[in-house]
Amino acid sequence: MNMSKTIAALATPPGSSGIAVIRISGPEAVNIADVHFAGRKSLAEAASHTIHYGKFIANGAIVDTITASIFLAPNSYTGENVVEISSHGSIVVYEEILRNLLSSGASMAKPGEFTERAFLNGKMDLIQAEAVADLISSVSIFSEHASARQVSGEFTSRIKEFKQRLIDIASLLELELDFAEEDLEFISQQKIKQDIELNYDFIQSLIDSYQASQITRSGYYVALVGFPNTGKSTLFNSLLKRERAIVSHIPGTTRDYLEEFLYLNGIPVKLFDTAGLRDSDDIIEIEGIKLVNSILNQANMICILNDASVSENLSNNLYNKLSKEYSSKKIIIVQNKMDLYTGNDLPEDQIKISAKFGNDLTSLTAFIESEARKSTERINDILLNQRQYLILQDVKSLLMNSISSIDDEMDNSFIAFDIRNAIRKLGEFTGEIYSEDILNNIFTKFCIGK
Ligand SMILES: Nc1nc2c(ncn2[C@@H]2O[C@H](COP(=O)(O)OP(=O)(O)OP(=O)(O)O)[C@@H](O)[C@H]2O)c(=O)[nH]1
Ligand SMILES: [Mg+2]
Known part of the structure; x- marks a missing residue:
């Protein structure tokens, strides 16, 4: 410029x-x-x-x-x-x-x-500048208040305090590296881990609040997944109370995914019906798997439908795999085809339904509703935009790396490396570090004259 x-x-x-x-x-x-x-x-x-x-x-x-x-x-x-x-x-x-x-x-x-x-x-930082745009385009008094706060710089100072705490940790770690030969310990790794975890919670609460504000804007996303023929499309139709998806006894009926809105006492829920996954560790094999993955990425809740009439434990491995891959998401197993089930081995806390006959569906809808409500309650007084959210995701995974380096008793230099990167990311967050592209992206969204 x-x-x-x-x-x-x-x-x-x-x-x-x-x-x-x-x-x-x-x-x-x-x-x-x-x-x-x-x-x-x-x-x-x-x-x-x-x-x-x-x-x-x-x-x-x-x-x-x-x-x-x-x-x-x-x-x-x-x-x-x-x-x-x-x-x-x-x-x-x-x-x-x-x-x-x-x-x-x-x-x-x-x-x-x-x-x-x-x-x-230097009259304002990037967070304040972005908040100016948000303030101008505020459509609700709630977001207006949050943006006005951000313009005032309150949020920036919280991020800067956070960054300073990370700088303190990194400095201690590096100080120790300087004296590595003398075997001095300035701070124990367990104390560092505690400090990182406290900071991690702060980041997580900001990320939760972004997700919560997304839910109020575009709905709580629930993905119905599972092996072929478990009744996902049947459940999709039953919840929507209309024949939206094709149902058949042939495994592999659903190829593409379907999405529809459902309102649970005023809460918008976006429901996804997906192609059945095959019983394989390598789910990449399956047709349409990329689509399923992209839906799993977007989902707030993953609902694994299990055909209890075949085996109550059929989906346990899938549950474990998805829990690892999508650790921040709510994942449940729902036992279906209970009308055909003759055993008595089902865990108490699992939801049991018969999608075809509409039995006990309210236990599932009540659960989805309460989870969706819980998520929206996490909105705090701060509203993030997507740029800020993506940066915080990176900061979060860097902090996670540093925690696992401590758990694996790695050298301090590994821990310090991740923390330094997190500090640099936070510099991008407030605009202390920026590029022409970033600025273009942000300011072209403004109106002329601002
Ligand atoms: N008895 C009984 N049959 C059911 C129930 N739910 C679904 N089915 C039957 O199971 C078969 C498969 O149902 P779908 O809904 O097509 O299963 P899906 O999981 O969508 O299958 P894919 O699309 O192939 O992955 C159909 O014949 C359904 O009528 C149930 O609760 N009880
Ligand atoms: Mg189907």
């Missing part, structure tokens, strides 16, 4: 309104405004944080009666010289003013460019 340019844009919504504000920012902001300003004195003589009444003149004619507010660098929103011209809110008037400012040397501002300059000039 060329910060030597002076930029201008309409800062209020386009259309007719009481007042329109045209914002100019950059080294030449005051001089460019002065070309058109006729008041008691020139704007170049005006002190910062003052407002001046006058006329906007173009080609010798009065365009409008205006006020010009002056904010001199560095004490402005962008950190540069800023002039805000308030005119009457007529499309003809503000377009004429803007056109004249552009022909006198200003460039049209790109979306979010004022805020991007504020970031580059």
Whole structure:
């Protein structure tokens, strides 16, 4: 970005309104405004944080009666010289003013460019800048409050405290490395593990809150999975109370996946019917497996349907495998075809249904509803966007690595390496480390004039 340019844009919504504000920012902001300003004195003589009444003149004619507010660098929103011209809110008037400012040397501002300059000039960090965009686009009072807090920098200081705690841990570990030959121990690995775990909980709570806010936006995702012919499509239809999916006695009936919404006492649940998995450790073999994997990745709950009439334990290995792979998700086994079941070996705590005849389905829906409610209760006062969420996922796995390095009694340098990487990631989070691409991605989502 060329910060030597002076930029201008309409800062209020386009259309007719009481007042329109045209914002100019950059080294030449005051001089460019002065070309058109006729008041008691020139704007170049005006002190910062003052407002001046006058006329906007173009080609010798009065365009409008205006006020010009002056904010001199560095004490402005962008950190540069800023002039805000308030005119009457007529499309003809503000377009004429803007056109004249552009022909006198200003460039049209790109979306979010004022805020991007504020970031580059150190007036705010990336979290605050993103929160400005969120605040503008808030649709609920809940998200409005959270964004306003983030603009104020409260969240940033919590992340910085967190980062500082990791820096402290890394420094201790590295200090010990420096004295490796003398066999000094400054801090025990168990104490470090405790510290990391505390920090891990903080990250996890932020990640949970992101997932919770996603659930309120797009529903709680439940994937019905299991071996072929266990009754997934039958259950899908029974829960939806209509014949949505094809059901047959032939294993491998469902090839693609199906998704439908279901409302459980007002909670939106997105239900997925998937292709049956074969009884193999290597589930990659199966047709459509990539799709099943992508659904498992999105799911909040994985519901493994087991055909109890064949064997109550048939799906146990699948359960163990998925539990390992998707450790953060709620995974359950549901015993189906109970109408055909003659044994008495089923664990008490498993949900038992007969999808075909609709028996005991309420035990399953009540369970899904309570889990979905629990997840949405995890929303705290912080709202993350996807960029922040993905970074925190990385930080989480780095901390997890460092914990397992301790468990495996690895050298301190391994532990310090992961923690240093986590610290670097947190630098990206707040924008202390950034690239042109990251900034483009963020600021192009803004509206022009912000
Ligand atoms: N007796 C009985 N039969 C059931 C029950 N649920 C499903 N079935 C039958 O089991 C067979 C397979 O049902 P589907 O719903 O197609 O099974 P699926 O798990 O979707 O199978 P794939 O799509 O092949 O993976 C059908 O003949 C169903 O009628 C049940 O609760 N009791
Ligand atoms: Mg099916």
